[in-house]
Amino acid sequence: MSISVATRPAASAVPGQAPTNAIEAKDLRVFYGDFMAVRDINLNVERRKITALIGPSGCGKSTVLRAFNRMNDLVPTARTEGEILFHGQNIYDRSVDAVEVRRRIGMVFQKPNPFPKSIYENIAWGARINGYKGNMDQLVEESLRGAALWDEVKDKLKQSGYSLSGGQQQRLCIARAIAVKPDIILMDEPCSALDPIATLRIEDLMRELTAQYTIIIVTHNMQQAARVADYTAFFMVDDTRTGYLVEYGPTNQLFTAPQDRRTEDYITGRFG
Amino acid sequence: MAADTGQNLATYPEGAAYRRFLQRRKRTGAVWKGLFLLATIIGVLVLVVLVVDVVDDAFGYIALQNRVNPETLVLDYYKQKMTTQPKTLASEDDAILAKGVGARPAAVGFFGNAYLEQNRETLRALPIDGVALGPETVAADAYPLARPLFLYTTQDILRLRPQVAAFVHDYLQTANQTGDAIGYFPLSAEELAAQLTNWGELTGLTTGTAGTLFPASGDVRVTGSSTVAPLTEAVAAAMQAAARLNGRVTVEVVGTDAGFRQFCVEGIADLANASRAMNNLDISACQEQGRIPVSFQVANDGIPVVVSSQNEFVTGLTLAQVRQIFTQAETWDQVDPAWPAEPIFRFIPGVDSGTLDFFVAEVFGTELAAQPATVLRDLLTANVSAGRLRALEAAKPIATLADDELYQLVESEVLKPQVVESWSLFESIFDRQEIEATVATIPNAELQFKSWVNWQFITSPQSSNALQSGIRTAIIGSLWVTLIAFLLAVPLGTAAAIYLEEYNTGRSFFDRLVETNINNLAGVPSIIYGMLGLAVFVRFLGPLTSGLAFGYGDPSTANGRTIVSAGLTLGLLILPLVIINAREAIRAVPRAMREGSYGLGATRWQTVWHHVLPSALPGILTGVILSVSRAFGETAPLIVVGVSTFVVVDPEGPFSKFTTLPAQIYQWTSRPQQEFQHLAAAAILVLLVLLLLLNAFAIWLRNRYSRRII
Numbered sequence: 001m002s003i004s005v006a007t008r009p010a011a012s013a014v015p016g017q018a019p020t021n022a023i024e025a026k027d028l029r030v031f032y033g034d035f036m037a038v039r040d041i042n043l044n045v046e047r048r049k050i051t052a053l054i055g056p057s058g059c060g061k062s063t064v065l066r067a068f069n070r071m072n073d074l075v076p077t078a079r080t081e082g083e084i085l086f087h088g089q090n091i092y093d094r095s096v097d098a099v100e101v102r103r104r105i106g107m108v109f110q111k112p113n114p115f116p117k118s119i120y121e122n123i124a125w126g127a128r129i130n131g132y133k134g135n136m137d138q139l140v141e142e143s144l145r146g147a148a149l150w151d152e153v154k155d156k157l158k159q160s161g162y163s164l165s166g167g168q169q170q171r172l173c174i175a176r177a178i179a180v181k182p183d184i185i186l187m188d189e190p191c192s193a194l195d196p197i198a199t200l201r202i203e204d205l206m207r208e209l210t211a212q213y214t215i216i217i218v219t220h221n222m223q224q225a226a227r228v229a230d231y232t233a234f235f236m237v238d239d240t241r242t243g244y245l246v247e248y249g250p251t252n253q254l255f256t257a258p259q260d261r262r263t264e265d266y267i268t269g270r271f272g
Numbered sequence: 273m274a275a276d277t278g279q280n281l282a283t284y285p286e287g288a289a290y291r292r293f294l295q296r297r298k299r300t301g302a303v304w305k306g307l308f309l310l311a312t313i314i315g316v317l318v319l320v321v322l323v324v325d326v327v328d329d330a331f332g333y334i335a336l337q338n339r340v341n342p343e344t345l346v347l348d349y350y351k352q353k354m355t356t357q358p359k360t361l362a363s364e365d366d367a368i369l370a371k372g373v374g375a376r377p378a379a380v381g382f383f384g385n386a387y388l389e390q391n392r393e394t395l396r397a398l399p400i401d402g403v404a405l406g407p408e409t410v411a412a413d414a415y416p417l418a419r420p421l422f423l424y425t426t427q428d429i430l431r432l433r434p435q436v437a438a439f440v441h442d443y444l445q446t447a448n449q450t451g452d453a454i455g456y457f458p459l460s461a462e463e464l465a466a467q468l469t470n471w472g473e474l475t476g477l478t479t480g481t482a483g484t485l486f487p488a489s490g491d492v493r494v495t496g497s498s499t500v501a502p503l504t505e506a507v508a509a510a511m512q513a514a515a516r517l518n519g520r521v522t523v524e525v526v527g528t529d530a531g532f533r534q535f536c537v538e539g540i541a542d543l544a545n546a547s548r549a550m551n552n553l554d555i556s557a558c559q560e561q562g563r564i565p566v567s568f569q570v571a572n573d574g575i576p577v578v579v580s581s582q583n584e585f586v587t588g589l590t591l592a593q594v595r596q597i598f599t600q601a602e603t604w605d606q607v608d609p610a611w612p613a614e615p616i617f618r619f620i621p622g623v624d625s626g627t628l629d630f631f632v633a634e635v636f637g638t639e640l641a642a643q644p645a646t647v648l649r650d651l652l653t654a655n656v657s658a659g660r661l662r663a664l665e666a667a668k669p670i671a672t673l674a675d676d677e678l679y680q681l682v683e684s685e686v687l688k689p690q691v692v693e694s695w696s697l698f699e700s701i702f703d704r705q706e707i708e709a710t711v712a713t714i715p716n717a718e719l720q721f722k723s724w725v726n727w728q729f730i731t732s733p734q735s736s737n738a739l740q741s742g743i744r745t746a747i748i749g750s751l752w753v754t755l756i757a758f759l760l761a762v763p764l765g766t767a768a769a770i771y772l773e774e775y776n777t778g779r780s781f782f783d784r785l786v787e788t789n790i791n792n793l794a795g796v797p798s799i800i801y802g803m804l805g806l807a808v809f810v811r812f813l814g815p816l817t818s819g820l821a822f823g824y825g826d827p828s829t830a831n832g833r834t835i836v837s838a839g840l841t842l843g844l845l846i847l848p849l850v851i852i853n854a855r856e857a858i859r860a861v862p863r864a865m866r867e868g869s870y871g872l873g874a875t876r877w878q879t880v881w882h883h884v885l886p887s888a889l890p891g892i893l894t895g896v897i898l899s900v901s902r903a904f905g906e907t908a909p910l911i912v913v914g915v916s917t918f919v920v921v922d923p924e925g926p927f928s929k930f931t932t933l934p935a936q937i938y939q940w941t942s943r944p945q946q947e948f949q950h951l952a953a954a955a956i957l958v959l960l961v962l963l964l965l966l967n968a969f970a971i972w973l974r975n976r977y978s979r980r981i982i
Contacts, residue, residue, distance in 0.1 A: 074870060076777040103873025113864035115883060125882065126872035173868070180872055 022047040022184055022214040023068060023105070027082035030063050030072060037063045038243040041082070043233055045184075050206060050215045052225035052251065055235030056266070060243025061218045064235070065186050068216060069105035070098040086183075103130055106177035110189040112169030114161030114176070119144075119153050122161045122172055126180045139179055147175035148205050167198025171205065178213065185209065187217040191224065203228045222267055226255050234263045326960075329953030330724045332700040333707055335717040339688040340655075341553050342640035349651055350632040351623045354598050360618040364527045366498050366627075369619040370395060370578075377582040378604065378612075380597060381619030382417070382631060384499035384547070388576045389455030397576035399588040405574040410457040416591060417575040419630050421456070421500045423568045424535060424544040426558075427474050430566075435519055436542045437475045438488035440568060442516060443507045444468055447570045450506045456571040467568050474566055486516050495524040496531020496545035497626045499573060504545055528626025536563055547573065547626030548633070556715030575631060585611045594635055640687075641679055648678045655686040684740055691738055691947045692717055724954035733920040734936070738947035743955050747962075748922050749835065749915075749930035750904060756839020756926060757846060757903040762896050764843075765850025769892075772851070773858040774880050794848035802912030805841025810913060813837075819927030833914030836926045841913050842906055846899035853895020857888040890974040897970030901963050907934040933959045 021044045028041040038060035045051050053061040063072065070091060072078040083090040091101045114122050123140045132139065140157070144150040149171045153164070161172055170190055177185055187206075191199040206215055206228050219225050225232050232255070233248040247260045258264040285293045355362040361372055366383035367390075373381040374394030385405065388395055397405050400416055409415040423443065430437045444467050448458040459467070472478055477485070494504050501523050508521035526534065528546045535544035536558035550558075550565060558565045577594060579586050585604070589597070593607050597616060604611035621627040632638065643651075649670060653661060664670060664681065673681065683689065692714055695707055700721065711719045732742025768790070776783045814832035815821045817840070861884050869879040885892075915935040923930045931939075933955060940952035 069871070071867065071870065074867070076779065099873055099875050102871055106873075107867070107871035109864060109867060109871070111864055113862070113868040115865065115868065116887065126874070129872070129874050129878050129882075176868075176872065 020046055022086075023216075024085040025064070025067070025082070026085065028064065028067055028084060029081040030060070030067055031079045031081070032075065033077040036240070036242045038067075038235075041245050043245060043248060045214060045216060046231060047214050048210050048212070049230035050210055050217060050228050051231040051233065052229030053216065053218045053233050053235060054220075054222060054225050054266075055243070055246075056237060057220075058241060058243070059235040059237040061233075061235045062188055063243065065188055065216060065218050068184070068186055069102045069107055071102070071107065073098050103180055104182055105184045105186060106180060106182035107186045107188070108170070108173050108177055108190050111193050112166055112173055114164070114169050114172050117161060118158050119161050119164070119172060120157040122176050123179045126176055130180050132180075143175040143179035144172075146178050146209070147171045148201065148208070149175055165198070167194050167201060170194060170198070170202060174202075174205065174209075178209070182213070184214040184216065187215060189218050189220060192220065199224070222255075226251060234258075234260075234266065236262055236266075323960075326953045326956045328697045329950050330957050331697040332722065332724075332950070333695045334691045334720055334722045334947075335693040335711045335714055336689045336720050337692045337714065337717045339690065340686055341551075341716060342683075342687055343551065343638040344553060345651060345655075345686065346636070346638045346640055346643060346647075347629055347632050349647065349654075350599070350636050351628055354618075354620055354628070354632070355623055357599065357618060358602065359615055360620060362620050362622045362628075364498055364525060364622040364625050366621065369621065372617075372619040373578055374580050376617050377580050377584070378614040379583075379617035379619060380577065380579050380586075382575050382577045383619075383621055383627060384455070384502075385457070385574050385576055386455035386499070386502045388578055394581055395576075395578045396581045396583065397578050398586060400577060400594060401590055402588060405576045407457050410572050410574045411460065415574050417577070417631065417634050418457070419548065419573055419575070419634075420569045421497070421503070421571045421573050422546040422549060423500070423504075423570050424496075424532070424546055424550065424565050425542060425568075426563050427566055428563075429542050430475050433490065433492075433542060434485050435488040435490035435492055435517060437471075437477070438485040438517060439492050439508070439511065439521070440471060440543070441482055441485065442511050443504070443570060444471060444568060446507055446510060447503060450510060451503050451571040454502050454506060456503060456573060459569060459571060463569060467570075470566075470568065487518060488516065489518040491519045492517070492521045492543065493524075493541045494521065494543045494545060495526055495534045495541040496543075497528040497547040498525040498621070499528075499547040499625075499627050500545035500570070501525045503571060504543075527622060527624030528629065530624040531626075532557070536561055536565065539563070548630050552716050559715065575627060591635060598635075640682065645675050645678055648675070648682050651686060652678070652682050660685065684737075688737075689739060694722075694946050694950060722950075724950045725957050729951075729954055730958065733922065734918060734931070735920065736918075738945065738951055741948075741951055743933060743936060743958060745919050745922055746931050746933045746936040746955070747958070749919075750932040750934075750962075752835045752923055752926065752928075752930060753839045753842060753910070753932055754900055754904050756836060757842035758896070758900055760840055760843030761847045761850045761899060761903075765847050765896075765899075766854050766892060768847075768851045769854030769858055770880055770885070773855050774876065774884065790848055790851050794852055798845055798906060799908045799912060801841055801845040802909030804844065805837060805909060805913045809837035809840050817927070819925075822927075824925070824927045831914075833916075833929065834927050835923055835930045838910050838913050838915065838930065838932075839926070841909050842903040845906065845909060846903050849899040849902065850895055853898065854888070854892045857891025857895065858884060860891060861887045890977055893970060893974050893977070897967060901966055904963060904966065905934055905959065907932075907938055910935055911938070933962075 023045045025041045025043040028043075029039050030037045041064055043064070053065060055061050066072045067080060068084060072080060080092055082092075084092060086101070086104070089096065091098075115125065117125065120140055123143050124136050127136065127139055141150060141154075144153060149168060152168060153172075156163070161169065164172060170193075174185070174190075191202050194202065203224065206217070209215060210230075217225075217229065229251045231249065232251045234246045234254065235243050236246045237243050247254060247258060247263045249259070254263065255267055258267065284290070354360070361369070363369055366387040369381050369383045370387040370391045373379045374391055388397055399405075403409050403415050405415050405417075410418040423440065425436060425440065430440065444464065447456075448464065452458055472482075475482075492508070494508075504521075504523050508517070508523065511517040512521070523545075524531075524534075524541070528544075528548055531541070531544040531546060532550065532554045535541045536554065539561065546567070549567065555565060577589060596607050598618060598620065601607045601616055603613045603615050605613040607616075621631075637643075640648075652664075652670065656664070661670075664685070668677075670678070670681075693710065695703070700707065708719060711717050729742045730747070731744050732740060733745045734743075735741040772787065772790070776787070809817050810832040817832045817834055817837040818824075819834065819836075865883050865887060866879055869883050874882070910932055916929045916931050917935070917939045919929055919931045937952050937955045937959065940948045940955065943949075
């Protein structure tokens with residue numbers, strides 16, 4: 001069974017008709033071998049919004065993020081319990097193919113990781129393996145424009161992806177991700193390897209992308225979360241080093257009037 | 273910097289103590305550095321010694337001995353050819369020749385000048401290339417057929433038989449006048465003085481004390497050349513007439529060659545008349561009998577080419593015409609159309625005559641390499657057995673051979689040079705004089721600097737003759753075997769490495785079993801793989817590996833000891849190496865690259881094929897090349913599997929018998945003859961160079977590929 005394309009709202013769909021939550025975690029638990037990395041996560045991610053996952057190191061926010069597109073499956077010992085509902089379908093259902101999940105839910109990583117190919121091929125490859133039949137040049141241009149990179153690279157599409165600067169490489173990775181037309185883009189600390197100016201550009205880009213995409217971002221940088229995220233989820237780690245969700249809500253509310261004491265301590269810098 | 277607080281002072285050394293401490297640490301570091309340097313130097317030294325040792329054996333002097341002397345070969349060829357021409361009379365007795373030519377207007381001949389002088393009225397000498405025979409042209413070395421005449425004896429004879437010493441003394445003193453009268457050309461004053469000095473040194477007598485020899489008594493036995501005989505007889509007669517010699521002088525006329533034989537080998541003469549100098553063969557024949565020949569030049573001779581005085585058409589000949597007249601022309605008009613179509617009657621000295629030898633040497637030349645192709649072809653067909661000739665003809669028709677190929681063939685098939693002694697490069701450089709002295713004692717040996725590595729060595733098949741032996745078969749065999757090993761090990765090994773790295777989760781029992789075993793397989797001694805190959809490929813799969821199942825080979829001889837068996841065995845041997853290296857390379861591909869691919873919705877296969885493999889390829893290639901080098905140099909398993917020790921035919925395909933370079937080297941080193949050790953060293957050099965080339969190619973390939981993908 002596959003995730004129905006028909007249920008995926010088109011970009012032109014009238015807002016309000018489609019369900020407002022893009023993806024939802026229910027009682028999510030992830031184990032690495034016998035070790036429980038996160039427990040009982042319940043998270044409802046809203047469509048076309050930016051949701052930030054914050055928390056101290058080791059609190060499992062990256063694990064949760066990777067659970068959203070079954071990236072954890074690549075770790076031989078990883079095991080997931082609970083459900084993640086994507087268009088009403090549990091992506092961990094036996095009948096769902098992880099490959100399709102990842103094509104619908106794209107990912108941008110902490111360190112820019114373009115392929116050792118030309119800029120053009122970096123974009124085109126993902127489209128090609130997913131059976132894209134349209135005009136490739138057009139798709140490449142569209143994706144690069146979508147990632148605000150077109151003007152900088154349009155004259156050197158044949159050059160290696162590695163010839164770009166760090167920030168450009170990261171935007172290339174974003175362009176690569178949006179070229180396969182996902183619903184959701186997961187970003188795992190996408191700016192941690194970048195300088196402040198490049199970081200700002202990525203953040204601006206993220207805001208632009210919310211016109212079409214739902215974004216979930218993991219960040220260590222609380223200012224970044226405050227700047228770009230519509231919603232923020234705060235994670236903590238308990239004595240057994242298992243991560244859990246403490247508080248989740250609109251960013252404004254979480255930063256200005258946290259419901260939980262631990263959230264307040266963390267965002268005011270008292271620990272973490 | 274001094275510390276501020278007392279506590280610091282107590283805890284860390286400061287000041288002078290710190291400097292001492294620092295120095296101690298640096299000393300320790302220096303000792304370690306020295307040890308590392310030493311280890312490096314030892315390593316490099318060992319390598320250098322190894323290479324030097326190989327190079328030392330791969331070059332150096334050899335003493336070559338031809339089974340047949342090339343000059344004799346050429347000489348005999350022309351003598352045979354000349355004496356067997358139709359209408360040719362060959363005689364050792366010049367008097368007969370002189371008479372024969374004089375009697376026929378269409379006759380031509382040559383012999384000692386003395387006989388021309390005796391028959392002036394019936395004979396006419398012809399100028400050759402416009403130069404007439406006479407004392408001036410002989411002295412100026414202008415006449416092509418002028419030569420010195422010799423008297424050979426030994427020092428022992430001169431000392432033990434005073435009558436011989438006395439005879440030679442008078443011979444030298446009177447030869448110029450006596451000879452002139454009967455048609456010889458006199459020695460120059462210097463030449464004569466040199467001969468007398470020589471006589472003095474050999475006999476230990478001076479001009480003053482020479483008188484004590486006379487009057488001498490006893491017989492003198494002389495043999496040899498008919499050309500010198502009249503002079504010897506005249507000298508003898510003069511001595512006996514003057515009562516300076518009381519005894520008989522016997523002069524036998526048998527020809528120079530036979531004279532040398534009688535004098536040297538049979539030892540029945542005191543003196544040998546000779547119309548040519550001894551060559552190396554003659555000298556060594558004497559030395560073998562314990563006689564050290566010494567020579568005296570007694571006169572000069574010019575050989576006239578004569579026709580009858582009744583001949584009216586020939587006034588002179590060119591050297592080319594002389595050649596034609598005595599080896600092929602049948603009538604005079606074939607030589608020059610202006611001459612009559614009369615048959616040519618030839619009168620020439622016999623095969624034992626020094627005059628004939630000299631004539632051939634001067635007119636045709638005795639250097640083998642300078643001979644025209646027709647002569648070389650004749651020499652080959654005349655001196656090689658019919659069977660061998662058929663084999664050569666099958667390899668390449670003799671008529672189509674180029675001149676140098678023909679010469680090489682004559683050299684290897686007829687002359688059959690053999691290495692009687694060989695030296696290493698260092699000996700060749702530092703003991704040159706000693707080597708030359710050694711070679712001088714070996715009869716008829718030639719000293720030659722030999723590079724055992726040469727093109728002929730690389731392109732020739734194996735042979736039991738070290739000089740002709742090569743490594744072509746071995747190189748081709750090695751390439752075949754390595755290719756098959758490569759074809760087996762690389763796809764299998766890379767595939768296994770991909771499974772183990774990308775698909776194997778390490779959780780199942782099977783996965784863990786495979787994992788453990790592969791690492792252990794790499795450590796199994798190669799001979800075990802040989803046993804495995806013998807059992808499986810040679811014995812069990814014999815019908816397949818011998819090619820019988822595919823219709824190749826001869827059922828009576830095919831036994832599975834073929835290239836396929838060896839290649840598969842080596843393939844198994846290097847399989848673990850390929851796997852381990854490929855796994856390392858695959859593991860080195862960054863995780864981020866895989867995640868990037870999976871994150872776009874790529875399958876595992878797409879990720880592996882498009883990203884992991886291309887990135888890992890340079891590393892995999894490195895491993896493959898290391899493994900192939902290993903297979904190329906491997907010997908032990910092949911010996912078990914059945915590498916042939918002596919194959920002279922190139923392998924035709926995977927079902928052929930074969931030998932490989934290392935096996936060939938092993939086989940040569942186990943031979944007792946020194947020259948095969950040199951061959952082994954040369955083959956090692958070739959093996960090293962091939963391996964270097966292989967590795968260089970791999971590095972080039974890897975660099976090229978790495979550049980392309982980044």
